[in-house]
Amino acid sequence: MTLGIFFSILSGLLIPFMTFLLGKIFDAFTDKQTGDITKQVFDQKISLLLLEFALLGAGSFVLVSLMLTFWMWTGERQSKKMKQIYFRSLLRMEIAYFESDDVTSGGLLTSVNKDAEEVQNVISEQMGYLIQDIVIVLSTLTLAFFQHAILTLVILASTPLIFLALAYTSRKANPLIVQERDIFIRAGNVLENTLSAIKTVRAFNGEEKEEKKHHDYLQAANNVSAGLAWTYGLRSGLTQFLILSLFVQGFWFGATLVAEKKLAPGGVLSVFYSAMLGLGVLKNILPRIVSIERAKTAIHSINILLEKVALMDLEALRGFKLPKIEGNIDFNQISFSYPSRPDTWVLRNIDIHIPAYQTTVFVGESGSGKSTIAQLIQRLYEPDEGLIMLDGRELRILNISWLRQQIGVVSQEPVLFDDTIFANVAYGRADYWNTTMEEVEDACKLACIHDFITELPQGYNTSLGDMGKKLSGGQRQRIAIARALIKDPAILILDEASSALDTTSDLMVQEALENCRKNRTTIVITHQLKYIGDSDLVYVLHEGEIVETGTKSQLLNINNGYYNKLSVEHSPHPKRRTHELDSINKRLGTPTSLQSNIPTPSPKAKSFTTLDFLSVDLSITPPPSATFSRKSWYLDESTDMDMLQETATVAVSKRNDRDDDNGTSIFDIISFYEDNDDGVIIDVIVTKPNESVSKKPKKPKFQFPILKLIRDTMDSKPLYFVGLIATIINGFVMPVFSFVLANLLNTYSIPDKDELVSKSREFALYVLLIAAINGISSHFKYYLLERASERWAVRLRHLGFGRIIRQPQSWFDKPENATGKVTTILTTDTESSKNLVGHFAGNVIFGMVSLFVGIIWAFTVGWQLTLVGFGLVPVILFASELQGYVLQKYEKSRKLASEDAANSFYQTISSLRTVFSLAIEPAMEGKFQTALEKPFKIGVKKAFVSGFTTGFLDSLSYLTKVMTFWYGARLVSDGTYDLQKMLIVWTLVIFCTTSASQMLATIPYYAKSKQAVKTINKIINLPTVPNTEGDIPDKIKGSIVFKDVKFSYSERPDVTVLDGLNLTIEQGQTVALVGKSGNGKSTVAALLQRIYEPTSGSIMLDYENLNNLQLRWLRENIGIVSQEPVLFDMTIGENIAYGKDDATQEEIEIVAKQVNLHDFILALPNGYDTKLGSCGSQLSGGQKQRIAIARVLLRDPKILILDEATSALDTTNEAIVQETLSKVQKGRTTLVITHRLKSVKNSDKIALVEHGRILESGTHKELMTLRGEYFNLVRSGNL
Structure with a gap:
């Protein structure tokens, strides 16, 4: 950052030197026009000044390149650091924080992505340009004051109005930014909840319900965005009007000074140009202020989180560690209610003694508080009243991480991670990085899962996928048991530990657990009374109170006791299960059928590295088993187009048995359009069996996919069209202003004082009219484009969500379509897509209109100088296109790597209870940091390329000025042009190329937005499985x-x-x-x-x-x-x-x-x-x-x-x-x-x-x- 600031300051200081040289050059031209110097002296002066100008261009290339490189590098580093801090902070929050109504995994993922992007947009090239702009404003205005303080003060007389406009619009915008952010987080919650529970949503036909809920939030955000767009549009219009109108009094007073011989024309030009550059740059600062305001909101949300974490970090560091654990646990008058329901007591004044090295069992109806006791022992929550003691020490004074490392837990619904089997078992140990394969295998043998694992192609290096859902319930539970056993804990908590096992596995695991209970304190929470040992201490809970205590035989002797009732309700058969056994296979068949869902790891994969098993490409090719019910296909570059007819025929054969009776249905390909990057979307229709079709597809009909996407999905086309008209009008302003300025400067060579002042006043009034047009068109340009693009982004997100929830389940089973990745695509890519049709399109059209109008106008005035002045435009355009192409390649790779990191974030945050219980926060933090490294390294490479190419493009603007002045000097010297003609062409060339250069500055953003649009385009064109097509029988019998x-x-x-x-x-x-x-x-x-x-x-x-x-x-x-x-x-x-x-x-x-x-x-x-x-x-x-x-x-x-x-x-x-x-x-x-x-x-x-x-x-x-x-x-x- 220090180097970035240094080079920003140096590059900003180049501008006042440039304005100083411009004044000297203009003086030379004026002296030549009035005959004060000879042709030879004129040529010598111009040559020397242009040499100095060229050196400024070379300096600009070096300084701008280094400035942007270091700032973009800083932006990548700060974004990574911010995500790490956010992630680390969440890992240090109390579990109660995540149970509040407005905190979900999806919302947190949306928040971290959006906040980090907002901050990166500011602490990146934006910050570099901001510091450069501030230096330019200060230095040019200082130079203007140095040259003529009174003229500068006259020009700046109305600047307080600009700052008043900024203050007013900021006060209006800030609460809207916060409101918009909160709504988008809630929309992210709906998105994540739906995708993570897609099977349940489908089973209950909830797609439309979730889609409407998501859309309602998006519409609410859209309404808030409308207010923001109007506010920022008002800011843009007011400041644009005020900045140009500042020159009205300046023009008039400058003419008076020249007429009275108090200031040379070159001095007036230097002051004008300095002030104009300073105020023009001030205009560029305005959109950066918008980004800063959004970043401030993002930073504020993180600061709130950090404030909560600070106290918890102190507590975690202070904790006491016992030299040895016996395992005696005492609850003394414990009362507890969950923070989210403080009025509902879960435990009421309970006293419990859990003896060391023995098994203590808690039984009772569901909701009686059994699992709550286990969570209090782990300090996932703190009791509201009473004390919990471990070996005579109060639990809350113990180091929380150390405590959890001494406790092994197997819960009723075990959570596994998107990692290898080896890693999932090894995470049970505090020093998981030192875990050997032998230790993992021994634990898995005890849990009766070793043989199953060895049958897998990759064995213990097999990746388990999203949340381990590719295993059956019983298989997940056995790995969780192995994870607990490898820890060799002093305290073992078994919360329905074998509930998901089939009977055979249950008996084997119970035997293993029986051996593990020896010489350790064991706490069992169960409904299965059969496995309660004769010597086990049993506590019976009812509505949060201990109602009975004793051994099994003692409790059975209590007439009409609670335990007796539980025993009676169990089956009396001695060989039969006495309570439910959760041995469901959620999805798989035989043990080897697990292979049907687990992706084959990379042959390079070792140990338990996650990234080796994550795909880096978003696969949206529909699976063969689902193509029969779709109307369009996505084909990638590997697709054999000649086999399409045969493939389609087979698919239709599977789709409908009735087709088989009459002959196989066939497809007639009617059109497809190209996606330049990855493949094509094929639209197909089913023809009747007796129709004949050609075996070869019709000639492809190529279209621009981005333009087609806009055409098909934008529902605010009239609004957008009017916004484009306002942009075109705004683009005419700069050429017209350049023409008026050139004529005004030429008036300074008029010898008659009264005529000089009169002409200056006339052109000053023209400037006032231009300023009014500029202000109005700027306001409507910003408001209408922003409004239309925001509505388009909302529609894209709505359409994308609708497409995704209608994908076949096999699409969701792919690791590249994990919940975290898809959530990131819909939340961040739609926002980037908005910028493509909003800011980028506005800048491009504004720059192109200014450029072409300037070229045509300049040609009509003087074609020779115009050709030279615009001669570098093809070079600039080619370099810009090359820059965009290279940056897009980097952006694509960075985006895919960022999606992997986002999924790592989601996987951990959605499993925090397990992470806390295992005390593996450092492991998860390291895993997330590793995932962040890849997009960071790609971003740094992108920074070097973007910095170099942008610096090169910036230096070309200096070269354009040099060439224009050099050839203009020749034309004036030999009498081909007079001063007025040269000034008109020169101002048109300079100001119009400056406007165009602002367009080129958006190329890095264009690469990012274009890649985002491509991804969204693929999502929106995903073939869907419609749920409203097909026959509806009059009556269902159920056979x-x-x-x-x-x-x-x-x-x-x-x-x-x-x-x-x-x-x-x-x-x-x-x-x-x-x-x-x-x-x-x-x-x-x-x-x-x-x-x-x-x-x-x-x-x-x-x-x-x-x-x-x-x-x-x-x-x-x-x-x-x-x-x-x-x-x-x-x-x-x-x-x-x-x-x-x-x-x-x-x-x-x-x-x-x-x-x-x-x-x-x-x-x-x-x-x-x-x-x-x-x-x-x-x-x-x-x-x-x-x-x-x-x-x-x-x-x-x-x-x-x-x-x-x-x-x-x-x-x-x-x-x-x-x-x-x-x-x-x-x-x-x-x-x-x-x-x-x-x-x-x-x-x-x-x-x-x-x-x-x-x-x-x-x-x-x-x-x-x-x-x-x-x-x-x-x-x-x-x-």
Whole structure:
């Protein structure tokens, strides 16, 4: 930064020297015109002065190049540093901060991207130019004062009005900037919430609801932006008018001084030019002030965060570390309420003693406070009242990071990171960087996951993708257990640690956990009473209070006790599970089918580096399994165009079985347009089978994709058109002003005093008229272009969001389309696209109009000097085009790297509870810093290229002046031109090329905006899967048939998940799918909802191919409750009513009562209007599950899918909910996915799934009689 400031000052000081030389040159021309000097002396003076001018140009090249390079380098460094500080600050915030209504991962990602970009825009070349401009203003005005103070004061007499205009508009704009920023953050929240829960959104037909919510926020931001555009337009118009009008009194007074022989014409020109440059530069400062005001708002938001963090950092550093941990934990009169619900007590005056080296178990209904106790021990929260002691020391005086490193936690919903399996396990240790492969393998063997990992192509170096969602629930839980075991913690917390495992894995893991409990304090939170040991200390919680304490045998002896009730509600069978087992396979079939979703890591990948596994290109080629339902395709450079006809035919064959009966449908390619960078968009139509088509596509119809995008998507074309007219009018101002100025300067050579003053007054009035036109056109230019471009950006974001949420699920499965990356594209690229049609288009048109009008005008006055003056224009344009091309290449690479960094930020912030629990904040910070390094290094290279090329272009303006003066001197010397003619051509050339140079200064921004538009263009042209097309039967019965269904995930088409599955579900039947996790059960449910499409085979509903039915109608008639329910950042009432917008409050309360949730909701201060926070973070797992069940019951679907629907419920609520579900199942088709015998025993049919096929099917009695695999599972207690 210091070097940037130094070179900014030096480059700014060049300008007063230039104005001084201009005055000397003008004096020479005037002396030649009046005959005061000879031709020989004139030629000598001009040659010497032009040599000095050329040296200024060389100095400008060096100084401007270095200035921009160092400032752009500084901007990149400051942007990286700001993101690091923001990220580090978030890692030091209390967990309660992230549970407030207005804080979500998506909102924080939007905030950091927008704030960092605002700051970088200022602390970059903008700051360099700002300092340069300030130096120019001060130095030129100082020079003007030095040459003639009184004339300078006359010219500057009205400048206070300019500062008044600035102050007034700033006061109006600042609150609007804050308001706009907050609205965009809320829109980012909706964006992130929708994309991260896209399966749930689709299952409940919530696309239009989320789209409208997002659009409403965008419209609100658009309305605020309209006020900002008017305010800044007013500022631009007033200042432009006042700056030019300042010369009115200056012209008149200058003429008086010349007439009275008190100042030479060259002195007047020098003062004029100095003042004009100073005030002209002041005009350039105005848009930089807009950027500064936005950056101030961004910095203010970070400062607020830093103020909160400062106190926490002090606390974290001060903490005490015990030399040894025994593990005795005591709760003394602890009361606690969550910060987001301070009026609702979760724990009330509880006293607990957890003895060292023993197992303590907490049981009770969901929402009774069990998990809260675990969170208080980890100091994720602090108690409101009472003390928590560890080995006799108060917990709050201990070093918080050290404390968490001593605690191993396995939670009910484990979170994994977008990293390798090795890294995810190694993160369990404080010194994760020293973890060996042997240690990781040993932990995985204990967790019964080693064999599965070794079957993967990349083994422990396999990347798990976005949030580890490419694993089944059981597989995720076993890796989480391995992560806890590798820590070898003094305190082990198991919060439903084996809830997601199938029975076989559960038994194996329980044995491993039993061994790990030895010689350590173990805290178990569970509903599974079967695994409570005889010597374990048990605490029973009810509504936040300890109601019973003792060993299992002691509690069983309490008549009508709470524990007794829990035991009675469990199944009495000794070999059977006594509580729910969450062994759902969320997506995968056999263990090897995991390969169908995990991307193959780079062969260079080692250890647990993330970036090696991230793609650097945004793939939007639709997967083959989804192309059949689309009307257009995106083809990249690798596409074999000759095979398009064959590919299209196959796709249509899959699309519609009815086509097969009549012959295969074919495509007729009607048009496509080029995307210069990456590929083409193909628009296609389906023709009838008997139509003939040519096998070769028609001749391509090429168009400019950016112009086509603007034409097709801009809904403010009239507004934009008027704005362009205002810009064109504004572009005429400079040539007209140059002509008037030249004539005015020529009047100074008039010998008659009265005529000189009269002519000067006349031209001064012309200037006043020009100033008025300039002010009005500047205002409407800025306001209309900004208004239209802002509305266009809003529409792009709306259209892009609509396209994305209608992509097939396989699109979201790609790592390059992770939530963090897509969110960044829609939030930052639309903003950059706005600048292309707003600021950039305005500057380009203004510069081009000024340039061409100036050229034509100058040609009509004197074509010889015009040719020389504009002779370098082709060179300048070529250099500008080359600069733009090179910068665009750098910008594309930097943008992709920035998206990877943004996704790293999102992955961590959305998993902060796990990060805090593992105490791996340093690891995540290092990972994010590594991700930031790549865009930073590319940005530095871009800085050198941009600085050099811009410095070169700037030096050409000096060379233009030299050439013009040199040839003009020759023309005047030999009598071809008189002084007036030379001055008119010279001013037209100089002022018009100066206007054009302002256009060239926007090239670096153009490269960024153009790349952003290309990305948005691809998003908007993504083919979609419409959910409103297809047949809508008059009535649905619910008969379902899977016929020879095969399925593979698009990422691994060679790995089969379902292998010829055949399954028939009759109308009104309840069919249960059982089997080990990873065999394809949940895949069947996903195919039934058309979340995915089968690779081959067919799925029939009431004898109609599922693909022929309207997707929206299909999902309206299917209700699903999954193992890990997704709730939204809405109220409880809105979450229950999600998918049924016309639900009444009475209907909502009825289903809440059915799942035993109504009384709990009413006990909350805000009842059904209680906000749940991001992902329902304010509720326990059981409470979330009951809301999810109520949400489905409210829709009253004809087909019900229960995918471990009661897995998170305590036995009391499970019995109530199970009874409700049993009633609901009557008369409707139900698909049950479970591992528990009591949930399937009474089913009409049970199907055992193994390796993607139905191994056995029948009733429970029939399968037991068969004495096959199902019989073995039941007899062995594994079901």
